Amino acid sequence: MKTKYKFIIPLAIIVMTLGSCKDNYLDTQPTDRVANTAVFTTTTNAMAALNGIHRSLYVQYSRQEEGGEGAVHLNIDYMGEDIVNTVSTTAYGVHKWVTHRSATNLNNAFIYTFYYKIIANANAIIENIDNATGPEAEKKAIKGEALAYRAWAHFVLVQVFGKRYDAAGNNIQLGVPIANTTIIDATPGKPRASVEAVYAQINTDLDAAIASFNGATTRPNKSHLNINVAKGLKARVALTQGKWALAAQMALEARTGLALMTNAEYISGFNDYSNQEWMWGSRQQEDQTTYFYSYFAYMGTFNSTANRTVPKRMNNLLYNQIAATDVRKQLWDPTGSSSTFLAYNLPAGVVSNSTASYKQGKFRNAGLTSIGDVVNMRVGEMFLIEAEARARLGIAGSATETLAAQNVLFTLAKNRNPSYILTTNVGVALLNEILIQRRIELWGEGFRFFDLKRQDLPVDRTGSIHTVALSGVLTVPAGGPEWQWAIPQDEINSNPAIGPSGQNP
Template identity: 55%
Template sequence: MKKIISKMMIVGALLTTLSSCEKGFLETNPTDQVSTDVLFSTTKNAWTAVNGIHRLMYNQIFGSQAQGGQSGNMLYMDIMGEDMVFNTASSSWLLNEGKWISHRNPNSGMLFYNYQFYYVIISNANMIIANIDNAEGSATDKAAIKAEALTYRGWAYFQMVQLFGERYVAGQANGGLAVPLVLTPSNEKTPRSTVAQVYAQANKDIDDAIGLFAGYTRTNKSHFNIDVAKGIKARIALTQQNWADAVKFAKEARVGYTLMNNTVYQAGFNDYSNTEWMWASRITSDQTNYFYSFFAYMSANYNSTVIRTSPKSINSALYNSIPATDVRKKLWDPTGTNTAEFPIPTSASSRYRYMSRKFKVADVSLSIGDVPYMRAAEMYLIEAEAEARRGNDVLAAQALLPLAVNRNPSYTLSTNTGAALITEIMNQRRVELWGEGFRFYDLKRTNSSLDRTGANHNVSYANVLTIPAGDKQWQFLIPQDEINIGNGVVIQNPL
């Protein structure tokens, strides 16, 4: 079977383990596709493969409107938490995810997407890693190309192990099954590796990438560099309760990035030239994603059905915890009637209490906005949380201070200690990263329960209000097609 590569999207044939190996795709060679030999003959050509993965991050390749690349995962992760509120069932998009149905249905499209999307990235990265050393070109370019691919692979496995594996617990064996580790271009059926093995590989990939990134300057924030690789390393360390590494890499990652001022904070979160954005996708007018854009779901002012009928709101209890002097409180309308400051599409009539204006499109006729994947603010929060969880209350409060006082000029150094300080830091994290795709991951990694009670969740739309910590529902099922095609090689999670 001849491997083919799409210059715009797919850099390698999808692995058999992806459960959707389309014969027509694999056995044809369209005019916009080239052979691996041609693509990896030079580093100049190989950069095309890297750019193909960058485009995967915001493209729609699975057919479902909500699955516009990584933003699909971001939407799902927040709608499954308690901080984003589903106001109405007028639009069914994301409804079953909010009800905790889709990720426990082995035949759901949402489950398939979260499995296949990351394996497409892994497949592409594997092709680059396997071929780049023999390409004609400078050693500098080869190192940078391999570093980008390693970072993508390590990040993708980190994303997947959090979904399909059990929660990682420091000091334990973590021997439960996660996902198959596929590290070379291959069509062989591969059994699932353990949680510990997947984390070890993700760490190795990121460590190798950090070494290769030394001295590399990227062309724009859609690309990785050593800062972003260290930011991912900090995320992994935080999830593994490796507090020392979380602190170390979070501090190193954010060097050179300046927290935005309060005026910029209210500008719509749509421009990756923002001084604190570290990694993002730049979306241009000739690449508009129409109704599968992140902003077609999360912006206040784009004229999509989802926004007209179901604008997103913040958890009212969380909103009420934000001090009045904090700029972030201005991002939500507690009244649902503030027409002057909270724009909605001209053809819309739906307004709800606590609705958001955090994300806005600059041009209401286009669903365009740059999508944030990593900001320096997160690095301050990682450092503060890690210090607090290892008992360094003074250092934790000092780490939180620059971010907290930037958002709230009236904030003073926290005097909280122990559990109270951790709660303060986590609330800061919930407010700061609202809508950016972190909440499900945070609840799972901290072994917290889902608790939507005592807030503005409507039981008709969020009929699952509580899920105990450690419940089997925190583990995504494996797509049934993967189970079927594996003939017993890949086994299912507990149903």
């Protein structure tokens, strides 16, 4: 990391609270940075800096399609087979598996800098919070969140720009630079660390975050991370690393004491983090409108061109695997007839989209603006992680784990489909049933590219409503160089520790 992408990012830009647009420290210090003594004098000030990270997840950056974490969700899902394009041109060119391979593509630069900015500000908090004045429990909460943020950001970056983690290998393949400290301007850029080293740092931070959350103050709202979220992140990482027992344990601990949503909540629009199942989400106030760059301006019912002319659709082959009695069947319209589509019984003035078949109604704006809360983690995901991990342990020879996987799946599936009965599937058949449930459950929430990559599976859009004209490619073999995004050219040019030889093939 160097120059444009160096770790020292202006805290002054993002130090603000989620409850309003008013700035706490804007323009009070030089524009290149805010003195640590000013930001971290008290836990109150440190919390304001932390709130800046929260808000950075949904503000607009340089371009319209750079709407924070929601934009990343769209990129990751567009690369899979479960979202179907409706026109040949779209802001999210990754759908055709071309633009992400260009080092000069602005989307690559956005994702790279977005997460490293989060890391830079988390580093500043981690390094200074211990000396702040304030209750110890507040310090522990703030530090726990910063550590979890740093781990999460590295986790996304290594999945996007690095090679996949191979549970059977030594993982010396190139990952991404590890940023676990602030650096001064004269320090040379950091090299790309091995995938193994990046995951080691991620796990170190998550373990420290979990420890820090013990005895910490209760988070004020779900935009903040807590011990459940940290354990949920640990479960995601363990699943990606093929550490099945740990993944199952962490997912179970993460969801302990939390509940799945009701069927009525499931069809309410996925736009409100007060939903009992949401573990972590970004709250956006109505007076902080994001107009045409928010997640719901691209995946919602806001009256935007992206929703009117490019309604997001579900792969018909996946839709056909949803049981008729499953509440989730109501969230996509196979006919394209809005008048008969439950999810589009909307207030007057809300766009109903075109008549495209299999269009989505899962994500709906709460009102007439583009405002909507973005979900980052749910209890349902934890059930799916635990079920998958236990099923894989069952394939390895544990009948007890197979039974446990069946029962974990039953709890989730029965909640969504009252007619669901305990599955008799075992082995690979059980695993495949769980993975189908995962695709249905987490559709549009930013998982599909990561899921395909971690399992070393190809993209297969054949036999569905995907077309070459609209989707660019129908198949992408597993394991090729296409599964790594190009490192931004500005980083290659300015960071001698990476340089041209450190670019992905």
